[in-house]
Amino acid sequence: NAGVTQTPKFQVLKTGQSMTLQCAQDMNHNSMYWYRQDPGMGLRLIYYSASEGTTDKGEVPNGYNVSRLNKREFSLRLESAAPSQTSVYFCATAQGAGELFFGEGSRLTVL
Amino acid sequence: GNSVTQMEGPVTLSEEAFLTINCTYTATGYPSLFWYVQYPGEGLQLLLKATKADDKGSNKGFEATYRKETTSFHLEKGSVQVSDSAVYFCALKGGGGSYIPTFGRGTSLIVHP
Numbered sequence: 001n002a003g004v005t006q007t008p009k010f011q012v013l014k015t016g017q018s019m020t021l022q023c024a025q026d027m028n029h030n031s032m033y034w035y036r037q038d039p040g041m042g043l044r045l046i047y048y049s050a051s052e053g054t055t056d057k058g059e060v061p062n063g064y065n066v067s068r069l070n071k072r073e074f075s076l077r078l079e080s081a082a083p084s085q086t087s088v089y090f091c092a093t094a095q096g097a098g099e100l101f102f103g104e105g106s107r108l109t110v111l
Numbered sequence: 112g113n114s115v116t117q118m119e120g121p122v123t124l125s126e127e128a129f130l131t132i133n134c135t136y137t138a139t140g141y142p143s144l145f146w147y148v149q150y151p152g153e154g155l156q157l158l159l160k161a162t163k164a165d166d167k168g169s170n171k172g173f174e175a176t177y178r179k180e181t182t183s184f185h186l187e188k189g190s191v192q193v194s195d196s197a198v199y200f201c202a203l204k205g206g207g208g209s210y211i212p213t214f215g216r217g218t219s220l221i222v223h224p
Contacts, residue, residue, distance in 0.1 A: 004154075031210060042216035043155075043200070050210065058211075090154055097143050097162075097205030100212060102154035 002026055006091050006103035013081045013110045021076040021106050023091030029101070031094045032074035033058075034066060036087040037105075043090070049074055081110045113138045117201045117215035124191055124222050132186040132218045134175075134201035142206030144168075144177050144184040149198045149217070158186075158199070196222045 007022045023032065034046040045058030047066040055066050063085060065077045078085060086109050092100040117134040124130060136144070143162045147155040159168035164179035173188045184201060201215040 033212070040216075043214045045211070048211065092155075094204075094210070094212075097210055099145055099157045099160055099204075100147075100155070100202075102156065104154045 004091055004093055004101050004103040006089075006106050008106060009104065010107050011109070013078075013108065015082060015110060017081050018077065018079050019081065019108075020078075021089055021091075021108075023074045023076070023103060024072050025074075025091075025093045025101075026072065027093055027095075027101060028071070029093040029095045030071070031096075032068065033092045033094070033100065034064075034074070034076045035090045035092065036060065037090060038087050046076065046089075078108075081108075083110045086110045113142070113203060113206050113209070113213040115201050115203055115213050115215040117199075117218055119216075120198075120219035122218060122220050124220070126193055126222055126224050127190045128222075130186070130188040130191045130195075130220070132199055132201075132220070134184045134186065134215060136182050136184065136201075136203050136213075138182075138203055138206030138213075140206045142203040144175070145202045145204065146173070146175055146184070146186050147200040147202060147214075149200065151197070155200060191220070191222045193222045193224055196220055 033048040035043045049068040052071045089106045091103045114137045145160045146158040148158045159170040161168040161177035167176045204212045
């Protein structure tokens with residue numbers, strides 16, 4: 001039982017390159033979330049999906065797009081990476097008002 | 112909107128000391144309250160939770176009580192260990208019908224032998 005799986009775990013990009021972070025869950029949860037974590041800033045919500053077929057902006061959506069491909073998968077895309085997007089990205093899932101289950105994180109560096 | 116305020120760190124303690132990390136919240140309705148822990152290089156994981164007023168969540172020697180009258184959910188442990196060194200996040204979810212989680216900024220705990 002893998003829980004929440006994120007790929008890749010590490011990535012280095014040059015400014016202007018694009019990439020997609022993948023998240024897959026086997027918990028049959030309806031809700032999925034993408035966060036970024038920066039020193040001193042805590043967790044900031046980028047986008048979330050309350051259920052399959054819906055996505056909504058969070059606190060810091062600029063520069064990102066998401067796709068809820070099906071109930072299991074929720075991807076985060078950076079179309080033109082900027083150094084300000086250097087961060088650790090976490091995917092999480094939840095069912096209703098229950099607790100979140102997090103992936104191990106994806107560490108992205110943009111040069 | 113909802114908000115969570117927790118004490119800033121780092122909190123530095125000696126092994127076997129008593130730990131308190133304060134957390135207060137603002138929310139509509141009756142949210143569920145959570146403490147998550149993040150060990151170095153890992154994602155967050157649930158430490159404990161409480162879903163209604165006066166509930167006490169507990170796990171691994173940590174405790175927190177949902178106090179609606181003071182809108183607080185302080186984390187306590189009677190005797191910390193070096194292995195408890197981590198970042199602790201207070202969070203709420205479900206207040207006012209919204210299932211968007213609200214997190215505090217996290218408190219770093221460093222325990223010395």
